[in-house]
Amino acid sequence: GQQLNQSPQSMFIQEGEDVSMNCTSSSIFNTWLWYKQDPGEGPVLLIALYKAGELTSNGRLTAQFGTTRKDSFLNISASIPSDVGIYFCAGRGTYKYIFGTGTRLKVLA
Amino acid sequence: SAVISQKPSRDICQRGTSLTIQCQVDSQVTMMFWYRQQPGQSLTLIATANQGSEATYESGFVIDKFPISRPNLTFSTLTVSNMSPEDSSIYLCSVVWGGGVDTEAFFGQGTRLTVV
Numbered sequence: 001g002q003q004l005n006q007s008p009q010s011m012f013i014q015e016g017e018d019v020s021m022n023c024t025s026s027s028i029f030n031t032w033l034w035y036k037q038d039p040g041e042g043p044v045l046l047i048a049l050y051k052a053g054e055l056t057s058n059g060r061l062t063a064q065f066g067t068t069r070k071d072s073f074l075n076i077s078a079s080i081p082s083d084v085g086i087y088f089c090a091g092r093g094t095y096k097y098i099f100g101t102g103t104r105l106k107v108l109a
Numbered sequence: 110s111a112v113i114s115q116k117p118s119r120d121i122c123q124r125g126t127s128l129t130i131q132c133q134v135d136s137q138v139t140m141m142f143w144y145r146q147q148p149g150q151s152l153t154l155i156a157t158a159n160q161g162s163e164a165t166y167e168s169g170f171v172i173d174k175f176p177i178s179r180p181n182l183t184f185s186t187l188t189v190s191n192m193s194p195e196d197s198s199i200y201l202c203s204v205v206w207g208g209g210v211d212t213e214a215f216f217g218q219g220t221r222l223t224v225v
Contacts, residue, residue: 003151033213042113042201042216043152088151090214095140095205097214099152 004100019076023089031092032072115217132202137182146199
């Protein structure tokens with residue numbers, strides 16, 4: 001099935017650093033979302049974006065809906081050890097969600 | 110957001126057998142979905158569970174292999190039939206309800222299936 005391309009695939013960062021990741025698609029989406037998945041758990045919704053160009057924050061997380069509606073970006077500021085996990089982007093058309101390939105984040109204390 | 114409970118949380122099954130996974134939500138939801146997450150991979154939509162009618166399957170997934178029931182607005186089951194080791198995955202129930210940001214998909218904790 002269709003998947004969205006995320007980069008980087010994985011990253012190691014030092015605690016306190018800022019993190020950026022992005023998600024691209026060949027298709028246009030009406031909604032972009034970012035989820036985080038911890039080991040043994042289902043994905044948890046972090047941020048939802050509804051308008052092209054929209055910039056939305058949730059604590060230390062900031063996400064943007066790309067102006068072409070084919071991409072989205074997630075930034076995490078001042079990373080902490082509990083930010084470890086897999087981050088998935090997702091695009092939604094009408095009601096179906098297409099998920100990205102995931103970015104695995106590891107934070108070094 | 111509502112509470113989504115999946116059972117079992119994990120299981121180890123013999124090849125050739127079937128496993129039924131339950132998804133219970135503590136409030137009525139608009140839509141329910143089933144996803145598969147193969148080891149180290151992303152989430153792939155198996156089907157949309159329709160209340161009172163046959164599920165809508167995605168390309169590559171068929172009813173004989175993944176029969177789905179949704180008798181009401183709070184409950185659904187997914188059966189993985191005639192299992193093989195390739196079916197070893199995490200199976201996730203997802204629900205959508207309401208409007209605004211609460212419209213988006215929320216997930217159960219998943220069922221980790223190992224087929225031996």
